[in-house]
Amino acid sequence: MTNFLIVVATVLVMELTAYSVHRWIMHGPLGWGWHKSHHEEHDHALEKNDLYGLVFAVIATVLFTVGWIWAPVLWWIALGMTVYGLIYFVLHDGLVHQRWPFRYIPRKGYARRLYQAHRLHHAVEGRDHCVSFGFIYAPPVDKLKQDLKMSGVLRAEAQERT
Structure with missing residues (x-):
C-alpha cells in the first residue's frame, strides 16, 4: 500500500512539476528554444519539444537504476514519473494534439x-x-x-490579422 501511495503522490507532484517547468522554463527564455516547435504548425512526427520527454525519461531511468540497487523508494518514484509520462502521452499528445493514428x-x-483548455493555451502566438x-x-x-x-493579447492579435 505504501508503494502505491508513493506512485500516486509522485504523479501528483509531477503535475505540479510539469506545470512549473511548462510555465517558467518552456515558456521562458531558457526553454523556449525547444518548446517553440510545439507552438508552430508542422507535419513532422517528432518536434524539438519532445526532447523534454526524453529528459524526464532519463531522470526516471536513473531513479529506477539507483532505486533497484540502493534505495527502493526511488524505484517507486520512478514508476510514478513513468505513469505520469504515460498519462501525459495519452492526454496531451494523443487527445489534445491528435498525435495518434x-x-x-x-x-x-x-x-x-x-482539450479546450490546452487549445486555449495555443490560442496565443509566442510564449507570452x-x-x-x-x-x-x-x-x-x-x-x-x-x-x-x-491580457489584451487576443484583441491585439485580431487587429494584426486585419
Whole structure:
C-alpha cells in the first residue's frame, strides 16, 4: 500500500512539476528554444519539444537504476514519473494534439475541458500571455477565456490579422 501511495503522490507532484517547468522554463527564455516547435504548425512526427520527454525519461531511468540497487523508494518514484509520462502521452499528445493514428475530439466531460483548455493555451502566438500550463488539471474554460481577454493579447492579435 505504501508503494502505491508513493506512485500516486509522485504523479501528483509531477503535475505540479510539469506545470512549473511548462510555465517558467518552456515558456521562458531558457526553454523556449525547444518548446517553440510545439507552438508552430508542422507535419513532422517528432518536434524539438519532445526532447523534454526524453529528459524526464532519463531522470526516471536513473531513479529506477539507483532505486533497484540502493534505495527502493526511488524505484517507486520512478514508476510514478513513468505513469505520469504515460498519462501525459495519452492526454496531451494523443487527445489534445491528435498525435495518434485516429481522430477523437471529446464532446463532453472532463476530457472536453482538458482539450479546450490546452487549445486555449495555443490560442496565443509566442510564449507570452498563454494560459493553462498543466497537463492533467485543466482550469475552467470560462476563466481561461476571461484571462486571455484581460491580457489584451487576443484583441491585439485580431487587429494584426486585419
